[in-house]
Amino acid sequence: MAIRVGLIGFGLSGRIFHVPFVLNDAEMELAYVCSSKPDEVKAILSDWSASDWRAPVAVVLPSVEAVFQADDVDLVVITTPNKLHFDQAKQALEHGKHVLLEKPSVTSVEEIEALCILAKQKGLVFCVYQNRRFDGDFQRLQALIAGGELGELKQLESRFDRFRPAPQVRWREEPGVGAGIFWDLGRICWIRLCVC
Numbered sequence: 001m002a003i004r005v006g007l008i009g010f011g012l013s014g015r016i017f018h019v020p021f022v023l024n025d026a027e028m029e030l031a032y033v034c035s036s037k038p039d040e041v042k043a044i045l046s047d048w049s050a051s052d053w054r055a056p057v058a059v060v061l062p063s064v065e066a067v068f069q070a071d072d073v074d075l076v077v078i079t080t081p082n083k084l085h086f087d088q089a090k091q092a093l094e095h096g097k098h099v100l101l102e103k104p105s106v107t108s109v110e111e112i113e114a115l116c117i118l119a120k121q122k123g124l125v126f127c128v129y130q131n132r133r134f135d136g137d138f139q140r141l142q143a144l145i146a147g148g149e150l151g152e153l154k155q156l157e158s159r160f161d162r163f164r165p166a167p168q169v170r171w172r173e174e175p176g177v178g179a180g181i182f183w184d185l186g187r188i189c190w191i192r193l194c195v196c
Helices: 012-023 038-052 062-068 082-094 109-122 136-146 179-186 187-195
Strands: 002-009 027-035 060-062 075-078 098-101 128-129
Touching: 002 062, 012 027, 012 075, 012 098, 027 038, 027 062, 038 060, 060 082, 062 082, 075 082, 082 098, 082 109, 098 109, 109 128
Parallel strands: 002 027, 002 075, 027 060, 075 098, 098 128
Antiparallel strands: none
């Protein structure tokens, strides 16, 4: 039986990263999509159906609550604006759903600890998705460190650059908690690895 996925958020991350993973795994099925732009989602899904790509037959739901309340959803994938992550992940866990939460996970250590505790209490899987962690260079570095081939690690310097000659106008670029490059590259994601 396939893992039935409810996707919340159909922006860049949901559409480009998560949907292809789900569609290319025979053990997963994209059951529902919830977005602030349901008409756009329906149009995109319709276009995909007309192409050669493995098109999802997902139902577009009107609210996140509808995803949480769907009895046939096993896993909720959350790809909404960062400031919504904690409340949505908490609700999904409270409804007995496993959660894959797009990075950055939340906006405080207290929030990530609360989600970890709730998931453990409910016997659910809660995972923060950091797409870079699956890249070959990161996997290799992790193996080298774990195998002791680099000796005792005293310091690690890592760098991400994002050049944009003109800033885009999206929630990610707005000022505030959970926005900007610092948050987007997963500051709390790294803290989560230390506390859970």
